Amino acid sequence: EVQLVESGGGLVQPGRSLKLSCAISGFTFSDYNMAWVRQAPTKGLEWVASISYGGTNTHYGDSVKGRFTISRDNAKSTLYLQVDSLRSEDTATYYCARGATVPFDHWGQGVMVTVSS
Amino acid sequence: DIQMTQSPSSMSVSLGDTVTITCRASQDVGIYVNWFQQKPGKSPRRMIYRVMNLADGVPSRFSGSRSGSDYSLTISSLESEDVADYHCLQYDEYPFTFGSGTKVEIK
Numbered sequence: 001e002v003q004l005v006e007s008g009g010g011l012v013q014p015g016r017s018l019k020l021s022c023a024i025s026g027f028t029f030s031d032y033n034m035a036w037v038r039q040a041p042t043k044g045l046e047w048v049a050s051i052s053y054g055g056t057n058t059h060y061g062d063s064v065k066g067r068f069t070i071s072r073d074n075a076k077s078t079l080y081l082q083v084d085s086l087r088s089e090d091t092a093t094y095y096c097a098r099g100a101t102v103p104f105d106h107w108g109q110g111v112m113v114t115v116s117s
Numbered sequence: 118d119i120q121m122t123q124s125p126s127s128m129s130v131s132l133g134d135t136v137t138i139t140c141r142a143s144q145d146v147g148i149y150v151n152w153f154q155q156k157p158g159k160s161p162r163r164m165i166y167r168v169m170n171l172a173d174g175v176p177s178r179f180s181g182s183r184s185g186s187d188y189s190l191t192i193s194s195l196e197s198e199d200v201a202d203y204h205c206l207q208y209d210e211y212p213f214t215f216g217s218g219t220k221v222e223i224k
Contacts, residue, residue: 035213037161045153045161045204047213059211062118095160102167103151103208107160 002026002106004096009111012086022079022096022108030054030074033100036081038092039110046092049081050100063089086115119143121207123216129224136192140205140216145186149209152181152190155202164203165190197223 008020020036036048049060049070058070069082079096091114097104120143130136140150152165163172165181168188178193192199200223205216 044218045155045206045215047206047215050211050213061212100208103163103206103213104153104161105163105166105172107162109160 002098004098004106004108006094006096006108006111009094009113011114011116013117014086014088014115016086017082017084018086018113020081020083020094020096020111020113022081024077024079027098029072029077032098034070034072034079035097035100035104036068036070036079037095037097037104037107038090039095040089040092043092048094051079052100083113086113088115091115118212119146119207119210119214121205121214121216123205123219125219126217127220127222129222130195131224132195132197134195136195136199136221138190138203138205138219138221140188140207142186142188142207146207146209148183149207150181150183150188151206151208153204153206154199155204156200161204192221195221195223 003025005023035050038046038048051058051070055072067085071080093110093112095110096108098106122141148167153161154164155161164175168183169181180191182189203219
């Protein structure tokens with residue numbers, strides 16, 4: 001069974017950092033591109049970032065470019081999102097999702113990040 | 118960036134009705150449009166990929182189509198379990214962009 005399990009969220013002050021993780025099981029992680037998608041409370045979905053299966057190619061949404069970093073450890077079957085210089089508008093549920101060539105066929109349950117002083 | 122203009126933002130329909138949701142792409146995105154269903158408090162679920170292909174386990178009352186720059190999700194004979202938000206996504210080029218979502222409710 002394919003499983004994606006996010007962790008690392010929480011309440012954080014503006015300007016601070018967090019590192020989100022997404023632990024993968026049930027498929028060969030290194031065969032797939034991966035992505036992070038977020039959803040602010042009562043809002044729609046927003047694609048945040050994608051990474052190629054080998055980790056060499058990354059892409060970011062305009063609103064997070066330069067502040068967020070997507071990475072992966074294929075040996076640990078784990079996807080990461082380093083979120084720096086957090087702003088109130090980054091408050092959202094963050095989902096990891098599989099795929100980019102034909103996105104996103106599997107999703108995690110999501111992890112909440114709240115940015116507030 | 119490519120804009121996906123989704124309409125309507127909400128709709129209240131009766132069980133058994135046919136529902137059509139549309140996303141208009143601001144530039145050509147070819148076949149690279151997916152549709153997702155999201156029930157309250159749940160993660161999104163992919164329903165349609167590459168415009169018209171049904172994802173695994175999705176009931177056949179769901180279908181996707183394209184007419185020019187308009188991409189549509191149709192639910193024929195709406196059932197109570199179809200109450201959800203629906204989102205389109207273009208992935209023809211980065212940044213990937215979602216539509217603003219459509220809430221489908223029962224009248």
